[in-house]
Amino acid sequence: MLRSLLGKTLGFVGYTVQYGCIAHCTFEYVGEFVICSGPSMEPTIVNQDIVFSERMSRHLCKIQTGDIVIAKSPFDPNMNLCKRVIGLEGDKICTSGPSDVFKSHTYVPKGHVWLEGDNLRNSTDSRSYGPVPYALIRGRVCLKLWPLHSFGTLSESPTRRITETHHDSD
Template identity: 80%
Template sequence: MFHRVLWKTLGFMGYTIQYGCIAHCAFEYIGEFVVCSGPSMEPTIVNQDVVFSERMSRHLCKIKKGDIVIAKSLYDPNMNICKRVVGLEGDKICTSAPSGLFKTHTYVPKGHVWLEGDNPRNSTDSRNYGSIPYALIRGRVCLKLWPLQSFGTLGESPTKRIIKNQSDSNSD
């Protein structure tokens, strides 16, 4: 009797480990569901919207300007941020102070991206902390799942901050 219980327990543990590994690989390499919070991406993504973030683009280095990404926070590695890619390495970014009086130009360094929220008046983003390493990007948001009336792909930036280079439009 003891052997039968032991083998059943070991068999159950084996299946649990197998399914756990499959789930881990799916979430790490395919994608994940994310509940967004905060006002920084309004009106595109509002508080408590559920989105699907796919991971393949990140692994294949296919993130481009205009994409919305989930990235690790520079300040808290346990927290993720959701922002729009405004610049890639080598791009010249023009930023201004909240007053709009002082404009500065920044070049995005190699291996980095410039991220901004769609709600510029209520977003802590690259305008505050600079460009972030590409390695901090976890995935590209490709679909809004909830609320159901908003189900579908996400639109372009309402701020119209994304300016495609000639080389960008040739590659599309």
């Protein structure tokens, strides 16, 4: 009886470890569900929207200008950001403060991206903390799941903030 109980327990532990490994690999390399909070991506993504963030684009270096990404905060590794990619390495970015008083141009350095929220007046983003290392990107948001009435792919930037790009080959 003890042998049978031990066998069942070890079998259960084995299945638990296997399914845990499968779940971990799925969330790490395929994608994950994310509940977004805060106003920085309004009106595209509002507080408590649920999105699906796929990881394959990040691993294949296929993140493009205009994509919405989930990234680790450059200042708090326990916090994730949801922002739009405005510029890739080598791109020239025209930046402005929250009051739109000053404007300057900056080039995105190698291995970095420029991230901004769609709600420019209520977003802490690259305008505050500068270019973000590509390695901090966790995934590309490809689908809004909740609320159901807005289910589907995400729209382009409502601010049409994506402007001039400049690459070394130009």
